[in-house]
Amino acid sequence: MDNYEAYLCAALLKCPEFIEMVQVEEKAFTKYRPVYECLVFLKGDTNPGSLVQELQNRNFKEAIKVVSTMVGLYPDPPELEQVEFYAQRLNESYSKKSLLKSLTTLCNDVKDDSVPLSLNLSELGQIAVSAQSGLVDMREPTGAAIVGRALEKAAKGIPPSFSCGFPLIDENLQWRGLKHGHIWVIVGGYKQYKSRTVLEMCNAALTQGKSVSYIGLESDEYSFSSALMGNRFGIPVRFFEEFLANQKTPRDVDVREAHEWLMEQPWRVYDRKQGIGSWKRFSSLIMADKMRYNTDLVVVDHLQKWSKAYDVLGEIDNMLTDVAQQADVAIIVLSQMNTVNIRQGAAEGELPTKGSGDYGALVEAGIEVTKDPSKSDFTAFPLILDQLQQKGMMPYLNRQQLVSEICVNLKIVRAGNPIRSFALFEPYSGKVLMTYQKPFVLD
Secondary structure, three states: OOOHHHHHHHHHHHHHHHHOOOOOOOOOOOOOOHHHHHHHHHHHOOOOOHHOOOOOOOOOHHHHHHHHHHHOOOOOOOOHHHHHHHHHHHHHHHHHHHHHHHHHHHHHHHHOOOHHHHHHHHHHHHHHHHHHHHHOOOOOOOOHHHHHOOOOOOHHOOOOOOOOOOHHHHHHHHOOOOOOEEEEEEOOOOOHHHHHHHHHHHHHHHHOOOOOEEEEEOOOOHHHHHHHHHHOOOOOOHHHHHHHHOOOOOHHHHHHHHHHHHHHEEEEEHHHHOOOOOHHHHHHHHHHHHHHHOOOOOEEEHHHHHHOOOHOOOOHHHHHHHHHHHHHOOEEEEEEEEEHHHHHOOOOOOOOEEEOOOOHHHHHHHHHEEOOOOEEEOOOOOOHHHHHHHHOOOOHHOOEEEEEEEEEEEEEOOOOEEEEEEEEOOOOOOOOOEEOOOOOOOO
């Protein structure tokens, strides 16, 4: 490692203009740390003589010997790529030492029976995130590098965004859908179709070949998965439960086909059996999920199952922002609506998340889902039946021809236009039959 330190410092002495172009922690240096600190202090006004003088002023006894050695390392000026390579190796070495130190402390805690296992696991997650953060931070932040990474994705045919499954929402977003690194919040009251709305988004992502992870804090892995299959194939969820109970149903063949479909999909559910009841485990879980499954979309259902405390929700928000950026995933967070707004309604431009009003100001897109108990559920009338016939959706309609109209209101958007859109659901399966801007029965 001394060689990397020497070569990096020698390169910066030979080409002082590179000092502002490389990112390296001073703490990453051992023997040559005083040399690097002097090079930075001199701010490019550097030659071997001035460097020796500054080192001697700081009582560095080997100043002449060290600088003489450095002068001989580069007969010709080095390339910037060489300098960046040495800086990266130094940063990686320092990160590994920090990781080893943290793991050593963790190992001692694991041996201590007075420390709960849950705390050990939480600390392990934080260590993993910190190590990953160190790697992420080493990306070259210059304009040239940013454009280079974007063009590299474009050359691979990776689109900058993917559809959320609601065309009117896509059309009113500047980025035309969900995008890696972005956070969306979907808010609504109890049984207001929040989960059904987000499952439509999950199915849209899967249709586009995206990899999806669902963090289910309320129920179990099969319940969320059967709801996803019901949404996609128009199968009432009760038939999945009856199938598992070995009860003959008229949809057994459809359930088997849905199972076969799901087994081929890049779909994962993490429920409380995986210990995600603690929000502090989320970061490490998603980092591992990303590395193993190349995750595109993460859904958290729902926020208040982690905490309702204002200060904790603030910590969770910062954590979600870090994970979205570091793991390079899109995150959709479901949130309960606060009690006051359930009774009185929420103002336009306000996203009334329960426990904290800050989330609306921090997300890329905020959607309020509402279902009116007195109007939303009704029997489809001729105009609707006509449109469902044109869209090929009649086979998914139940015998009673009952439907549910839901408002999917894009209220908060950083780049785009807020819009009230509506979706017609088949109430037993959760399948979206059609989406539109002018409602049939809702105000």
